Amino acid sequence: MTFISPWFLGGLCVLFVLYYTLPKRAQWPLLLLASLGFYALAGWAVLAAMLVTVAVSYGVAMHMGKLKIAQKAHVAQHRDAMTRDERKAYNAAQKRQQRTWLIAGLLFNFSLLAGVKIAEALARVEIIPSMIFFVGISYYMFRISGYLIDVFWGKVEVQRNPLKLALFTIFFPYAMIGPISRYNNVADSLLGEKRMDWDMFGRGLQRIIWGFFKVMIIGFRLLLAINHLRAYPGEYSGMFAFFTMLVWGAYLYADFSGAIDISIGIAMCFGIRVEENFVSPFRARDIFDYWRRWHITMGTWFRDYVFYPMSVAKPLQKLPTRLKIHIATLVTWFTTGIWHGVAWNFIVWGLANGVVIMISQELKPLYAKFNAKFSFTKSKAYTCFAVLRTFLLLTLIRSFDIYFDVPLTFRHFASFITNPQFGAFFRYFGENDVWFDLAPLEWLVAGLAVVVLIAVPWFRREARGDAPAKRPPAIFWALLVLAIFIFGTYGLGFDMQYFFYMQF
Amino acid sequence: MKKIIAIVIVAALGFALAACGGNTNNVNDNDVTRTTQQAPARQVNHSFVYRNVQITMGALPEPALAALGPALDEMREPNCAIEGEDVTLRFPGMILYLTYPADGSAPFIAGVRLTDDSVATPEGLYIGAAAAEVERLYGQYDREVNGFYYFNQGRSTLQIAVRDGAVVQIIYQYLFLD
């Protein structure tokens, strides 16, 4: 079951009606039931794995919470009788106990995740029979693991109701595609009682439409061309490969951010605010800026739970600061790559990001001097240059996702120089009636849709938190829905598409 | 402590490295086809040899047609209202069935029917042969319905009908349905 389904959309309408007509205390249980049903459609084993994860994490969090309460009470009770050192030793011992429970919980979660990923990899190479797809496991595993770590750090109150914790973990709009929400960010709106906020509901609907527009007019359409281009990698090298990388970037953004828009929009319709995951990533001036704009919740998760702890890890403390940061950076990006998939292309992708970030960090003082010395660096032209440079750099790094073949990707990079095929590339469009499986008119539609995407600033402003934003009029949305019905990539002859990021 | 957490995550994720693979999950195995076009399967289907011309079920018709030369008779049966047609060609001892699909996908040899005992299958069966020859030449059948024996191979089937102890019909068919 995905968002692109009449059954899902029909069920959503029914759910909206029930949500706002039933007593408010029934709201979060209703969402939980819907989320369980949504997961059940993926298979009972998938649902069972998720429920087991929630149950174990709930138990671990509750136990940590009990230990914390006992620790506080003991210290309060014996404050006068204990010396400072005794108190410190006692707290350290309690922390070690809590840590043990945390490690156990995390080990269970990540072992389950690793086990599923390993089994999937073995099934792919037919060492074991094909297995069911544990959709969304990476997302909810990280979500609940983040909760456990936050409980350990004392940032989050333990959730005593296992059903509420289950809802946080698998709330169906973000269950399979993200964002990877933090407990503190969503708990209040997710679990609290909400009145009908027509304004928020309307904006949620608009966000959903916007998401469908991106996915169905741009994303799925460009995927047809991508599939053709990557089916013949030997033929499509040089400029063709570069073109593929550009189209891939547009496809990935439209597909992923469109799905996130739908996810966020549905949550808004229920009066629930979740984190933004994309904020104009192609306007980034450098790679640091880019990763503050693209798949934001994944980036912040790895930053907060891997990079920061690693950079203050005791074994690294003896090292020089910059070396420590670089090691932490590389390890973080290595694990980010692994999160995407058990494949070398994802590892190389992650490490490539890490290496570029490392080099950028090293060059930062030099850049600062350069910017201070030359005033043109503050001009709009320079900003455009920086944006274009970042765009091209990330286009190249992102291309490891296209072919899932690291040597091939490097060969294509080399072909920019060794076999650019400029002439063949430009002649292609004149010699062929269909361009990479898409008619010229379809390219035009995709292109116009991209123009609309750029020209409509509303979502950018809303994502950045600028308020109030002037919203497009109702007729705009009517036209957009009509455009989706007419130009959307769906129906007979189109295989049902899953969002790219649903596979993680 | 935070460092332990980070190490645990890394180590556990590292387990996943043990199964480095190529492609990612086949949920996104997007062999999207714009239409419902399916090219006929190029598996090892039944082949019939007629005057040294190999006629393989499901294959493109043109090579076989070029080798066979002109047919004695031809019948073209267009699809009702939409493009595409079935073509039936008669040769001495054999009828050749061809399909030109409505959706513009590749045409294929849909079947061969032996019409008299002047030709035989590659294994030596012919119209009028004794029923016992069927088992001797082909072994155990895959399916039997009212004296019709089916021998499957790839995406084709060989149908042999037996009546009153003799072979009365031999048809090779390409099973183009999934």
Place this chain on the structure above:
Amino acid sequence: MKRILSIILAFVFFCTAFWAMQRLLMPKYMTNPFEGALTAEYYQSNFAHDLIIIGSCEVYSNISPVVLWEEYGVPAFIRGNPQQLLWHSRAMLEDTLRHETPRAVLLSIQALMYPSPPHDGEPYNRMVFDGMRLSLPMLRSVRESMTPEESMLSYVFPLLRFHSRWQEISREDFTFFLRRAPVSINGFVMRADVLPVGWIPPPAMLSDYSFGQQAIDALYDILAITQEHGVELILFKAPSLMPHWHDEWDAWVVDFAARHNLPYFNAITMTDTIDHQYHTFNGGLNLNLAGAERLTRYLAPWLMDNAPSLSDRRGDPALDAHWQQLATQYRAWQAAQEAEIAETGRVYYSILLRNALS
């Protein structure tokens, strides 16, 4: 208030634009395959038919309603579509009964040989149902006919199926946006050209001559519906030389007709009588105009003898006037086709349609 008004206006705009785009993007069936327009043409008729003829090209090519009227006074309409299956025919019957109650239904039973929806049946499903008015019986038949890739919703909102035609929009879509040209005379698709019967392959034996359960169930449904409405059911097999109609199949139909006291006209036995060899436009699959008129002249007296509900209705002023108009159109089409055949050797339907509309 202003916001609510703008939302309402946007909604109205959306519904109107959706309807307009759906109408624009749905195939008009004014060029090949023009048979897709047949279903909807029924709604332009006067709904005053004693005989409804239901089936595939076995009926809409082979029986002339004008001859039925002019020579025997039986007002008839043919509700047919290419490769119309029996559950399609059931839907046609149910749809017809929502508009009129004929005295008799002549049902082509050739579709019994199709046990289930064919894998490539989607274009045929669309031709049957796109022109049909929405109703629960129609949707039930859609459900029975759908191929696995199809969706019910696309029959309620055809835009969901044909939206991708935005790339193929042609003058035809605008020319026939609001009204369409007739492609038949009371459901009869006229072909005056001749392509004589050539070689017909000998039929292969089948391992199993039983009809599929879905087809049999549809036939029983049709029987029940006609009985419920007091309509006489008559079974019919056209004189098509292909696809082959096996004796075993015919025996089943004969038995069925006998058990349920239904008249059954098997025109295959008459192929020599009507000189089928030369009166076909596609080598023996269907009769041409001359062949259809000959067959009708044998069928009609048999109908008058075997279907007591039918009678000669000539003399009814309204019917006379209506059929006079149809006959004039029929003769004009015949003349136009014969002229075109004399000039080009065959019939190009699209030219006729443009002429008809202008």
